[in-house]
Amino acid sequence: MANFQVNKTYQEINDKIKRGQAVVVTAEEIIDIVRKKGEAGAARTVDVVTTGTFSPMCSSGAIINFGHTKPPIKASKVWLNQVPAYAGLAAVDIYLGATEPAEDDPLNKVYPGEFKYGGGHVIQDLVAGKSVRLVAEAYGTDCYPNKHVEKDITLKQLLNAVLFNPRNCYQNYNCAVNLSNRTIYTYMGPLRPRAGNANFCTAGQLSPLFNDPYYRTIGIGTRIFLGGGVGYVVFPGSQHNPAKPRGDNGIPLGPAGTLMVIGDLKKMNSRFLVGVSLLGYGCSLSVGLGIPIPMLNEEIAHFCAITDEHLLAPIVDYGHDYPAGTGRILGHVSYAQLKSGSMTLDGKEVATVPLSSLVRAREVAGILKDWIAQGRFLLGEPVELLPADGDIDCIHTASRDS
């Protein structure tokens, strides 16, 4: 155990939160505080740092129990507003995935497809209080004779509706360019030929896992801001890979850690769960997610204070390398550079645009800060931290991180 000058416990910080005395700042605000007071000084003064991100997170979805019907049905196929949901669970439990397009969507037949409505949009509509058409089909059994159900459902009427996202909140992500000769349509947005634009997609110094790069405070049971409500980290996300190369400052140089998260959909807000139509690619869901980082000691302050200048994104060619799975990286670029609006690639100036919404990421961190400062949100002490070392036995992901 390292020897720290400052040693706080979750219990102490939570007691302060309950008394309304906790000092809470955002991951942007902490930078100046550490600059002025030093790491130990900042760790003494500040109790919690709030982070935030808002961007498309494809591996998201909702577990919904739509209630037993009369006569009862054991649904084997279910559609919500014509978007197929997975029904291979118990009678009326379904999982609706964010990237599932409506069944009659022309997909990429007319290229690039528009993907106007999918699972993410259904989730947004439900959370916004809209009524959604449910159709269920079954083969019929002695105990569940019903073979066809059609009804309108609203989130309020549902017994249970839970947002459950197997992989959210990538620790770092690619900066996408296209070195081919034609415009391509990717989950990183449209990329113009000959590196006409570079798209990146994390909130940089505001982004949750950049502020706790070794997961010293994040694990199973961490309470978070999820989709405008309260959620929890329940496990390492799929493809969580802490062994990715890191810079001298410990920050991963590519997509490394991820989170599996869960939360009560009924308490969420459609401002922070927005359906996405990615031209030529598909449907998705943008998720607002924020993690409070308890200032347990000066090491936490040290990591929270790392600025965009020292957070690097790998530049990847989505024209050739990504579809071919070569894993080639063209170089690294700092988030400070990316946020400035342009970078240089092979001597050429390339415009850079963030696909995640920095405005809304700031809003997430700000709301979480208010909740904690007002004593309405307590920190959850993880029962187990996320794996932080490299010896995880895992299948090679062929340098694909989407």
Place this chain on the structure above:
Amino acid sequence: MAKKKVVLNFPPHLIDQPITYRLVKDYDLVVNILRARITPREWGRMVVELNGNGSRLDEAMNFLADLGVVVEPLAGEIQWQEERCIHCTACVAPCPTHALDLDRVAMTVAFDRERCIACELCLNVCPYRAIEMAFE
């Protein structure tokens, strides 16, 4: 009198020609340039409202076509729905005129109608369906 809103697309070799002048002088048209984007050595694009005698207007259209100007009807106006926009900036890169532009400090996107040449390049790019075409 007839009135028409059209988009004129000029091939690169025509952009330094006084074509608007010819429309006024030879065809007696009132030419109201709504928006334009002219860059040396590239296709130019101009949104205009033409006002004049019906048959003269048709003749002017033929004159333009003969020159090699591609005339399209103006399908409609781009509408940016601020309340749907989450400022993801996906539309900023494809927009050729900076009608959709990013404030780098606040990191917010704004739409400047005056600069929009209705090229529709941004239309399907918006993942949040905040950009729409409003037909007249």
